[in-house]
Amino acid sequence: MMDSSGNTAGGPIHHIPVMLSEVLEALAPRGGCVYVDGTFGGGSYTKKILEYADCNVISLDRDIHAINNAKYLETFYTPRLKLINSRFSQLESVLENINIEKVSGIVVDIGVSSMQLDDNARGFSFQLDGPLDMRMGNDGPSAYDVVNNLEEDELANIIKILGEEKLARMVARSIVRERSVCPIKTTFELREIIAQAIGWSYRKVDKKTIHPATRTFQAIRIFLNSELHELKQLLHISGKVLETGGRLVVVSFHSLEDRIVKEFLNYHTGKNRAVSRYLPIGDLDEKNSFKYVMSKLIKTGNDEVSKNPRSRSARMRVAERTGEIFRENLDIYSKSYDYKDLLERL
Ligand SMILES: C[S@@+](CC[C@H](N)C(=O)[O-])C[C@H]1O[C@@H](n2cnc3c(N)ncnc32)[C@H](O)[C@@H]1O
CATH class of the missing domain: 3.40.50.150 (Vaccinia Virus protein VP39)
Incomplete structure (x- = not known):
């Protein structure tokens, strides 16, 4: 109630x-x-x-x-x-x-x-550990499918365009390398791979400081939810x-x-x-x-x-x-x- x-x-x-x-x-x-x-x-x-x-x-x-x-x-x-x-x-x-x-x-x-971001089971946030999901609805492919199945070029393109991430190519390459060892299953695993690829340091963008994973997570979410x-x-x-x-x-x-x-x-x-x-x-x-x-x-x-x-x-x-x-x-x-x-x- x-x-x-x-x-x-x-x-x-x-x-x-x-x-x-x-x-x-x-x-x-x-x-x-x-x-x-x-x-x-x-x-x-x-x-x-x-x-x-x-x-x-x-x-x-x-x-x-x-x-x-x-x-x-x-x-x-x-x-x-x-x-x-x-x-x-x-x-x-x-x-x-x-x-x-x-x-x-x-x-x-x-x-x-905020309710979606703050629910770790939804997998939207790189600040909470959870399954790689990010679906706003509950059908269709999830972030897990995107990260583990798209070709490197496709991933790089999405991350570059939808995330406006300049280092998209490096991120995509690392994702593909890591998933060939073991599928990437969680938000923290993905966050770690991105940070390893482009550095852990926070960046200043438009007067705000953002985590290195911000743009890649945003790109995947926008793509996945069309x-x-x-x-x-x-x-x-x-x-x-x-x-x-x-x-x-x-x-x-x-x-x-x-x-x-x-x-x-x-x-x-x-x-x-x-x-x-x-x-x-x-x-x-x-x-x-x-x-x-x-x-x-x-x-x-x-x-x-x-x-x-x-x-x-x-x-x-x-x-x-x-x-x-x-x-x-x-x-x-x-x-x-x-x-x-x-x-x-x-
Ligand atoms: C930023 S929140 C909206 C907040 C709202 N204006 C309020 O006052 O609380 C965005 C919401 O839109 C929903 N949403 C995003 N894309 C949608 C779509 N294509 N169709 C319907 N709902 C959508 C999300 O699930 C989320 O709950």
Whole structure:
């Protein structure tokens, strides 16, 4: 059962939400409207939206634990909250199943929650010893499969691109060497191999100090959970299911994610539709189906960063659906880092 702070039988829910007041201002919830929180996590966004206006919220999380931990909230807010265990790339069919055609706002806060990081059995963190898992959902290949089965080149590429790790080649080479002796089974084994390969010393990146394993762990997690592909799907769905005036709010922590959101919005707000270097952009008659609201890129304030250092790299982008037709175009991104084929091979 719950108490008012949201502690449950499954353990405390202690995710500190990032940019909570900015998200609320951006979404501007109104009574009688329907909103989607695509990344429920510890539920802070959802609760705030429900408290702010007499509206309805459909909250998704691909992690069944996040949903099960918060079932009590559904009762608490009956009938205004629906909690659904699903990936946000499935939002269109989720809405169809509950007979909702349009929504007034969508928010996603991409990435991993503190509850996931702090549970050693989930294998997300190099700071806790556990099995190499890292799956947000509970199906599909795990980090163990990635680390023990991908070719050296493939591993190096993923670690370099998704982890932005300059020493990716050395890390990949060490992984392949070590696994030929014995499969790599735990987070600490992998951490040790990375640190042996590139040195144990912490590095300074963007004013913060990071452990040598940070970037490799991040890369494996993003790859394994198809996080960039998920985001693109969500953006395209938002064009279809947001009503006129409905808002899209995306909080992300990784420069590749932010770039995807920026490219999507720049295209659909008309900024780079006609002049893109990359595309068979084509349709110059297309009208802007989104417009920017607030400034184009919103960063965390100093106050929040001092209280919650994790929020330092957060970026928020907000846009509003116009009344123009949305034309789906999946080729608007300068680069594709989905690695879907590699994932399917595992
Ligand atoms: C950073 S936390 C969200 C925290 C939340 N805003 C809060 O206030 O507590 C991210 C959550 O999104 C979930 N998630 C990540 N990718 C997802 C996806 N593609 N579909 C649905 N949930 C996803 C994760 O399982 C995790 O619980």
